[in-house]
Every structure is written in structure tokens, then in C-alpha cells.
């Protein structure tokens with residue numbers, strides 16, 4: 001994203017979005033004209049319909065509800081959200097149902113695949129883990145509602161491409177809500193008459209050449225009726241194929257995969273206790289998440305060994321930093337509204353952080369130190385903006401710039417130059433008028449392309465200063481009274497004038513022989529040929545436009561003498577005429 005063009009591009013993005021919506025409709029995502037007419041399923045409906053029960057029991061969303069919510073989000077926020085159909089469920093492929101796997105992209109310029117870090121958020125691989133799709137759906141609402149309202153969310157939407165798949169297993173979700181609240185797998189009709197493949201055992205394995213990490217190994221079963229049945233082969237299921245294809249088509253740097261339950265944050269490997277090459281980063285980031293939601297951070301294998309899960313494949317095959325959250329500690333799907341909202345609320349802050357970290361997974365030190373002040377004196381050369389910029393990977397010195405605007409107008413930018421031999425950079429915002437408010441922010445990149453702004457979430461946060469007149473006007477000092485003789489060169493002296501920010505002009509004026517004479521500079525000279533007392537006014541003006549006056553008297557005495565120039569011209573003319581006459585006379589003889 002080019003920050004300067006951001007605001008202007010939003011309108012265009014909205015236009016593209018609408019065009020794209022039509023093509024989405026044509027390829028299968030259908031807009032529901034009205035919310036689902038079917039009663040809300042879930043535990044809340046399993047018991048009494050008394051109002052007090054409905055008020056305290058959470059109503060989980062089924063697939064249709066979730067789809068309707070996503071369609072509504074896209075309709076309401078078409079400039080920053082776009083809904084994609086990324087594949088079919090197993091029952092849809094068989095013609096038994098119509099449940100597309102839906103992915104919502106949230107970003108500015110949403111129709112364009114911009115060069116921004118991409119992050120993937122996934123919910124509900126397992127049919128009974130109902131809080132996980134609620135978290136993902138709430139995150140989609142939170143990001144779109146927060147755009148232009150919340151500083152950090154706005155920044156995240158502008159600077160990341162966020163893909164959210166609330167329900168990987170739509171057949172399983174509806175089956176669990178309607179028929180068997182403990183159902184885990186998808187609804188694949190297996191050859192032995194049983195149902196379901198464990199979608200989180202159906203990914204392609206660790207892909208790191210370690211046979212222990214291959215699909216179908218530890219923590220999975222090849223017996224179709226088992227809860228952890230891994231399917232007939234890696235990616236045998238349309239649901240995992242949809243996620244695989246989305247991941248292959250994009251460049252996700254980080255993934256958040258929600259499961260329940262256990263209050264855990266986990267990272268690869270899941271297949272055994274070996275550490276990944278990026279273990280230090282994964283531990284650090286996972287620990288940051290856990291600090292926010294109060295969960296326990298640990299390598300995935302700590303829960304139990306698994307093969308064919310999402311996080312091992314995404315890390316090993318596609319270099320994604322994947323994190324598996326086991327949300328909540330009250331079973332797969334708590335019944336009370338307070339408990340569900342608590343689980344959702346606990347997990348939004350780590351999601352925001354994950355979206356942010358997707359821009360720099362190593363989180364290498366990168367700092368822009370800048371001291372902003374709220375008021376600056378007018379200065380005709382402009383306003384220097386200084387910053388100390390350091391980056392562990394190295395600063396991209398050619399890419400540092402300051403964006404600024406005056407009184408809320410259009411953004412302009414100026415590059416920052418480096419002072420030789422240190423980390424100091426400076427840009428010059430051009431001079432502005434007294435009373436103007438200048439907003440600005442600094443944008444820098446390290447040599448890996450990681451972007452950093454000062455203030456952090458600019459332009460939703462800004463540095464600002466008011467241009468003030470300066471603390472004091474100048475004091476004019478026109479010098480001492482002067483006595484001079486006719487024809488004498490008088491040197492005027494205004495050098496005693498003072499000002500806190502510097503005097504920009506000296507203007508001297510007086511009446512001489514009936515005409516106004518003006519002189520400039522601190523020490524001008526003048527020859528007086530007419531005796532008189534001259535009152536000479538000095539006007540000094542400072543950079544802020546303040547001025548001050550002082551006068552000095554010059555008394556010129558002696559006989560008035562015609563100025564040399566006034567005699568010289570007629571004398572020379574007479575001489576030329578005389579010489580001409582003489583030469584004509586000589587030639588004629």
C-alpha cells in the first residue's frame with residue numbers, strides 16, 4: 001500500500017468490489033435475501049424456550065446463519081471485505097447439500113492482491129467445536145466494524161490481507177448442531193458404512209522428509225469408524241483440499257487455527273518432540289499470544305502426537321507460522337452466553353496481534369525515534385523533521401519518507417536524507433503560514449521490506465504541530481543621530497536590531513529633495529547634497545512576519561552644491577559639439 005494514495009484508492013476498490021460480487025454470485029456464492037427462517041439450532045434449543053433460558057444460553061450459528069452473516073458483512077463493508085467460495089463440502093459434492101466453504105478476505109483495496117503480508121484465520125475443523133467458528137465470525141465483524149473507527153484495526157486492514165474461513169467443516173457443523181452434539185469429523189460416507197474423516201488428520205503431513213511426520217502416522221487411525229480416522233490419503237477430503245488450495249494460491253506468513261478446548265496455544269511440530277528450525281520465533285510469538293488470553297503456550301506435541309494436522313503441513317510445506325488455539329476450558333461448546341462471549345473476547349486480542357506479527361515474523365528490532373512537538377515557530381526555510389532510525393536487518397535508507405498535510409488537506413511526501421555516519425535522518429516540510437496545522441507521519445522500511453511508521457498506526461495516528469508566530473517580535477535599532485557635511489557619504493547602521501528567530505529584511509525610507517528614497521540592508525550608504533534634517537525610518541521584519549520601526553535623524557549642513565552628475569552631462573555634450581565642429585573645419589581646409 002502506498003500510504004499517500006490510500007484514501008483515494010478506497011473509492012476505486014469499492015467499485016471493483018461490486019463488479020467482483022456479481023462474478024462471485026455467478027460462481028456459486030448466493031446472497032440470501034433474508035436471514036434463515038429455520039429455528040436457531042444449538043444447545044439453547046435443546047431445552048426450554050422460556051425467555052430467561054434464551055437470555056443466558058448462547059445460540060450458536062449454523063452454517064446458513066454464518067453464511068448470511070458473511071454475506072451481510074460483505075454488503076455492508078464492500079470496500080474492505082469480499083466473500084469467496086473456496087470449495088465444496090463432501091455432502092455438497094455428492095449433491096446431498098449445498099454448503100460451500102466460505103473464505104472472507106478483509107483488506108483495503110480488497111479486490112486487488114496487493115503486496116501486503118497475508119494471514120489466514122481458520123475455524124471449525126471439528127464439528128463439535130462450535131466456539132471456534134464464532135470466534136472467526138466475530139473477528140470478521142470486529143475487523144470490518146472497527147475499520148475507520150479503531151486506530152489499530154484500521155491500520156491492520158490497510159496493511160494486511162486477512163483471510164478468514166470460519167467453517168472448514170460445514171456438513172459436520174450442521175450435523176453436530178442438529179443431530180449429535182459430540183460429532184467431530186466431516187460427513188464422508190465411508191466404505192464400511194461409518195461416517196466421517198477427521199479433517200485435522202487429513203492434511204499432507206510434515207513434508208520435511210521425516211517419515212515420522214508423514215500423513216497417517218502417530219495420532220491418527222486408518223479405521224474409518226475411529227474418531228481420528230485420517231481418510232484414504234492425504235487431502236482426500238474436499239474440505240482440506242479447499243484449505244490447501246487457498247494456501248497454495250497465497251503467501252500466508254501466519255495462520256491461526258481455532259479448536260476447542262484446553263486453554264492452549266500451540267505450534268509445530270505436532271508429530272514428535274523435534275524442534276522446528278524456527279522454534280525460537282514460534283515459541284516467542286506463541287508466548288505473546290498466551291500472555292494476552294491467559295492460555296498455556298507449548299509445542300503441539302505436548303497435548304498428544306498428531307500427524308496430518310493443519311499446522312504441521314502449513315509449516316513444513318508452505319513456510320507458514322501456524323498456531324493452533326485450543327480455546328476455552330469448558331468442554332467443546334459451553335452453553336452459557338457469558339462463557340461463550342468470554343472465550344470470544346479472550347481470543348480477539350491474540351488475533352489482532354497475529355495479524356500484526358504477520359508483517360514481521362522474526363520481530364527483529366526496528367525503531368523510529370522521533371520527538372514530536374505540538375507547536376513550532378514559523379520558519380521560512382521550513383520545518384525539519386528529525387528521526388533516529390535503527391533496524392536490526394538494516395534500514396532501507398532510500399525509502400524513508402515523511403508524509404504531511406496542511407489543515408487536513410491532501411497528503412504530500414518528502415524523502416528523508418541521512419546524516420553521514422549515524423542513524424539520524426531528516427526531512428524538510430516546506431514553510432507553512434502562521435496558524436496552519438501540519439499533520440505528519442514517518443514511514444520507514446528495513447532492508448527486508450518490513451514497514452514501520454511513526455506514530456505506529458499512522459495515518460490513523462498522527463504527529464501534529466501548529467505553526468506559531470514565534471515568541472517575540474523584532475526590536476528595530478536605526479543607530480545614533482548623525483551629523484554630515486554636504487556631499488559626505490553617510491553610512492546608516494541597523495545592526496543593533498535584534499530578533500529571536502532572525503531578521504529577514506531591513507527597509508529604510510525617507511524623503512529627499514521631494515522624493516521618497518528607500519534603501520535596504522543592515523548597512524546602506526547614501527550621499528546627501530541638500531542640507532536638511534532627514535528623519536530616516538528603519539523597518540525590520542522577522543521570519544514570522546513581525547516588524548518593528550525605529551527612526552534616526554541625519555543633519556546635513558553646508559552650501560547646497562549641484563550634484564556632480566548634473567554638470568557633467570551638459571559639459572560633455574558641449575565638448576562633443578565643439579570637437580565635431582573643429583574636425584569639420586580641419587577637413588574643409
Ligand SMILES: [Zn+2]
Pocket residue numbers: 125126129200258259260
Ligand atoms: Zn479440533
